[in-house]
Amino acid sequence: MDADVAVIGLGAMGSMTAWRLARAGASVLGFERYGLAHDRGASAGESRLFRMAYHEGAGYVPMLRSARSLWRELAAVSGLPLFHATGCLSIGLPELPPMRNVRRSVDEHGLDHEILDHDQLAARYPQHLPREGEIGVLDTMGGVLRPELAVLAACGQARRHGARLLDHTPVESVRPEDDRVLITAGGTEYTVGRVVLTAGPWTERLVPALAGHLTVKPIVLTWFAPTDPAPYAPERFPAFIRDTDGTHLFGVPMLDGMSVKTGFADAWGELPGPEAFTRDFDEARLRPVGEAVRRLLPGLHPDPVRYAVYPDAYTRDRTAVVDRLPGTDRAVVLAGFSGHGFKLAPAFGQIATELTLERGTGFDVANMTASRLVTPPAGTPG
Secondary structure, eight states: OOEEEEEEEOHHHHEEEEEEEHTEEEEEEEESOOOOTOOSSSSSSSSSEEEOOTTTTTGGGHHHHHHHHHHHHHHHHHHHOOOOOOOEEEOTTTTTTHHHHHHHHHHHHHHEHHHOOOOHHHHHOOOOOOOOOOOEEETTOOEEHHHHHHHHHHHHHHHHHHOOEOOOOEEEEEEEEEEEEEEOOOOEEEEEEEEEEEGGGGGHHHGGGGTOOOOOOEEEEEEEBBBEEEGGGGSSSSSSEEEEEEEEEHHHHHHHOOEEEEEEEOOSSOOOSGGGGOOOOOOOHHHHHHHHHHHEEEEEEEEEEEEEEEEEEEESSOOEEEOTTTOOOEEEEOOOTTTOOOGGGGHHHHHHHHHHHTTTOOOOOGGGGGGHHOOOOOOOOO
């Protein structure tokens, strides 16, 4: 037996899973088809938002609490600046569903926050141009994460606790058997007790049961130069997420001394698969982002100074799969994080560890089953 557990894919979810498994005392063998902290997966781009007041629903808050604690633990043990506590500002009309979810998150879970009416929002954060009736909810527990450093930190801690991580080693096949799992990678066969599959956009190649249930989409990130950099420094400009006039815009403060990252979330179509991923993007397709910046963030020059493209896998309901692989109790799959998984990665790594070593988890992942995708909905013709 080469290891107790193999982790396939060492991006955000895989690196955190390897860390938590090794930290729990399991012998871990990790595989990554590219280099560690590579720039072809969903978890790159220099910065990612962390928010507790969650647009996607208050049910995520317990996992977010755990994730925030684990982010701070990882930063402390690695000595790396992984989390910047800038706060996270949600902007929109109070009756919008995302804003209702934000209010529900803070009310149900007692989150530290401030509610700013239109005038207060405009006065405190003049970088934004709020529409009539819009409010701001400042999540003081929110902030900005540094994804590449985070993946490297988690891999480093996994190795510190004895994990063997093989980069530039693509996995060709995974074959669960009654008493073991056989893995072929880089032309070599390995035998492990259990496996966690965290292959991101490449998941369908290794998990046939999910074929047709995951869609690969590009995440396009854009950076804009401020006319005056000072108002966009982290201490003056929180991370933000905004829904205005049908435009969903997110952003982070200036971290590189010369640009503010802001852009759309899921607005770029679909890819036929990860092999269709390209970094080339027609400049004309970026113009709507610049127009949104012109209307809503007038202190930024509305032509992006740079952009970057990354792929992610989406489910039809934009909820991840965090479950045992159908048909075996020796494999756990984490997939389909739909553009909002990175902030939760340490918590999902802990959940994967519990599902693998303890066969159950204290977190509520009942809505993240694989069967909800694989099994046709009631009333669907056979």
